Amino acid sequence: MPQTHHPMRATREVLRSFVYAFEGLLYTMHTQRNMRFHIFMAILILAFNVAFNIPVYERALLLIVICLVPAFEIINTSIESQADYAGPERHELIKRAKDTAAAAVLVVALTAMAMGGYVLLPRFVHFFQQPATPGRITSVGLRLIMSVSVVGSILLFWIFRSVKRVFFPTLLLASLAAGGTTAVLCIIGRDPSTAVALLFLCALELNAFARGEFEVRIHKEWVRPDLPFDVEGFKVVVPGLLLGFVGGSWVVWWGPLSCFLSH
Numbered sequence: 001m002p003q004t005h006h007p008m009r010a011t012r013e014v015l016r017s018f019v020y021a022f023e024g025l026l027y028t029m030h031t032q033r034n035m036r037f038h039i040f041m042a043i044l045i046l047a048f049n050v051a052f053n054i055p056v057y058e059r060a061l062l063l064i065v066i067c068l069v070p071a072f073e074i075i076n077t078s079i080e081s082q083a084d085y086a087g088p089e090r091h092e093l094i095k096r097a098k099d100t101a102a103a104a105v106l107v108v109a110l111t112a113m114a115m116g117g118y119v120l121l122p123r124f125v126h127f128f129q130q131p132a133t134p135g136r137i138t139s140v141g142l143r144l145i146m147s148v149s150v151v152g153s154i155l156l157f158w159i160f161r162s163v164k165r166v167f168f169p170t171l172l173l174a175s176l177a178a179g180g181t182t183a184v185l186c187i188i189g190r191d192p193s194t195a196v197a198l199l200f201l202c203a204l205e206l207n208a209f210a211r212g213e214f215e216v217r218i219h220k221e222w223v224r225p226d227l228p229f230d231v232e233g234f235k236v237v238v239p240g241l242l243l244g245f246v247g248g249s250w251v252v253w254w255g256p257l258s259c260f261l262s263h
Contacts (some may be wrong), residue, residue: 013237018136021047022076024147024202024206025062026151026208026231027209028073030212032077034105035070035073035074035077035211036209038073039201039204039208040205041069042066042069042070042201043151043198043202043218044065044151044203045062045116045120046066046197047060047121047146047148047150047151047185047198048132048144048147048200049194050185050189051140051143051144051147051185051189052120052140052143053140054119058067058119060118061115061119062115064082065108065111066112068111069105069109069112072104072105072108074106075104076101076102076105078095079098080098080101082116082198083097083098086211092170095257100204100259109166126142127140127141140259141169142184142257143188145186146188146202147185149181149201150178150185152177153173153174153175153177153178153181153201154205154206155172156173156174156177157171157173157174157206157209157210161209161213162213167213168236171210171233171237171238172236172240173208174240175202175206175238175239175240175241175242175244176241176243176247177244178198178199178202178206178240178241178244179199179240179241179242179243179244179245179247179248180217180244180247180248181203182245183195183244183247183248183249183251183258184248184251184252186198187248187249188252188257195245199245201243203234203241204240206233207231207233207234207237208233209234210232210236210237211232254261
């Protein structure tokens with residue numbers, strides 16, 4: 001059998017292609033502020049999808065447009081990198097290439113915004129028009145609180161990440177909170193696939209914020225200069241998300257929120 005067609009070699013090449021793709025995703029997350037904003041909004045919209053228990057076909061449409069925005073941002077980053085490689089001097093055609101690539105991202109982002117408003121705004125209006133029951137929270141209300149808490153945990157780390165002595169505790173706390181609120185949201189909302197997506201996106205977002213802070217701390221000589229800061233945040237984020245998810249699952253299945261499973 002030729003070496004190029006050997007099953008083990010083919011498997012290694014496929015796995016290597018996934019590694020390269022993940023490296024490209026991390027590069028875009030680390031270098032493009034707009035990409036981090038797109039992922040943040042994707043987390044928020046996915047969480048609201050579960051909160052309102054949106055029908056499958058509407059959820060599928062939202063998922064498509066949500067995925068298109070970061071995909072176009074990655075393509076835009078690729079075009080910009082190739083244009084920068086062509087030469088440092090300014091050229092009108094290079095400018096047009098960058099501008100039109102950015103315009104493509106803008107069009108898709110506006111489409112996603114319009115689609116999100118079309119699907120979610122009427123449900124927000126209906127929810128806040130319902131009469132409140134004193135001393136009692138509804139299942140939708142709890143899921144909305146969990147949705148906001150997922151992104152709130154990321155914002156918590158983003159705000160306090162530059163404080164020298166609370167960086168790692170805040171990163172761990174944010175990871176635990178994001179994992180726990182994701183578990184509560186998606187178990188009560190009966191949507192395990194969105195739970196996987198939210199955990200993955202939260203890991204990317206928290207690691208991207210941690211990576212930027214690691215770079216600053218290396219420059220300030222707060223941490224060792226040989227630190228692999230591109231993926232160092234995952235060592236805290238991934239265990240924190242998983243532990244938080246386990247804790248949130250316990251609270252829903254056997255803890256004080258188990259009453260919401262019957263709703």
